[in-house]
Amino acid sequence: DAGVIQSPRHEVTEMGQEVTLRCKPISGHDYLFWYRQTMMRGLELLIYFNNNVPIDDSGMPEDRFSAKMPNASFSTLKIQPSEPRDSAVYFCASSPQYSARGKLFFGSGTQLSVL
Amino acid sequence: AQTVTQSQPEMSVQEAETVTLSCTYDTSESDYYLFWYKQPPSRQMILVIRQEAYKQQNATENRFSVNFQKAAKSFSLKISDSQLGDAAMYFCAYRSLGSNYKLTFGKGTLLTVNP
Numbered sequence: 001d002a003g004v005i006q007s008p009r010h011e012v013t014e015m016g017q018e019v020t021l022r023c024k025p026i027s028g029h030d031y032l033f034w035y036r037q038t039m040m041r042g043l044e045l046l047i048y049f050n051n052n053v054p055i056d057d058s059g060m061p062e063d064r065f066s067a068k069m070p071n072a073s074f075s076t077l078k079i080q081p082s083e084p085r086d087s088a089v090y091f092c093a094s095s096p097q098y099s100a101r102g103k104l105f106f107g108s109g110t111q112l113s114v115l
Numbered sequence: 116a117q118t119v120t121q122s123q124p125e126m127s128v129q130e131a132e133t134v135t136l137s138c139t140y141d142t143s144e145s146d147y148y149l150f151w152y153k154q155p156p157s158r159q160m161i162l163v164i165r166q167e168a169y170k171q172q173n174a175t176e177n178r179f180s181v182n183f184q185k186a187a188k189s190f191s192l193k194i195s196d197s198q199l200g201d202a203a204m205y206f207c208a209y210r211s212l213g214s215n216y217k218l219t220f221g222k223g224t225l226l227t228v229n230p
Contacts, residue, residue: 031216043206043220056217089158093218101167102148102210104218106160 002026006092006107014115018080021110023092024073030097033104034067034077037089049075082114117142117209121221128197129229135182136192136224138207148210149183149190150218155203163205166190194226202228 005024013019025032033048047057052069060067064083069075079086089111093104118141128134140149151163166174166183173181178198182191194201207221 033217042222045217045219048217050216091160093160095216101165102150102212103162103165104160104210109158111158 004092004094004105004107006090006110008110009108010111010113012113012115013082015083016081017114018078019082019086019112019114021077021090021092021112023075023077023107025075025092025094026105027073028096029094029105031095032069032075033091033093033095034075035091035093037091037109038087043091046077079112082112084114087112087114117144117147117211117219119207119209119219119221121207121224123224124222125225125227127227127229128194130197130199132197133193133195134197134226136194136205136207136226138190138192138221140188140190140207140209142188142209142211144211144213146212148212149181150208150210151179151181151190151192152206152208152220153201153203154206154223155200160206164192197228199228199230202226 007022034046035043037043046059047067049069067077089109091109092107095104120139147168149166153161153163164174164176164179178195180193204223204225206223208218210218
């Protein structure tokens, strides 16, 4: 199994540009999570999906952020327009419904820098 | 909402010695999972150990063990015979077994291992 795959690994963009982060969860996993990590705020849950349906998006900072999961094997997190304060590491994670005893499987993260 | 508190932003230990990282959490639920994740400089999130709340026996994984005090809502991690490779950020995390199936993290403890 290839694990959770995120792309790109690094993204540098200028303020005002649109940024799209991508995630491929582990096949067969029912849950997909997007987290943001910063020094100040630690690991924050942005949104999570169950069977491609968004369940809790209360962590999404504002309307500039949007996430989609068009099918079981792909999700995107989009920021439009991006701002310097969006600079962070963004993690995607997936989890099966009942097995794995609650464990989340994390991708390697995308380091986003907004100049 | 559940909260997870790690009161030690940084800890250090001598190689081969033992160190304990603290974690407390707040919940009104009776059944849940608790985790310790390790994040080395590579930023990959690695599961160290997990504990199901219904199990009274403390979990152990080789040199890693926990002290789970359910009534006190405390979940500390003990690392025995510390190795240089243990140096990392350690996150305590809580996951509900109910409808809100997200993983909530503490702010982390940065562990330094001195040779």
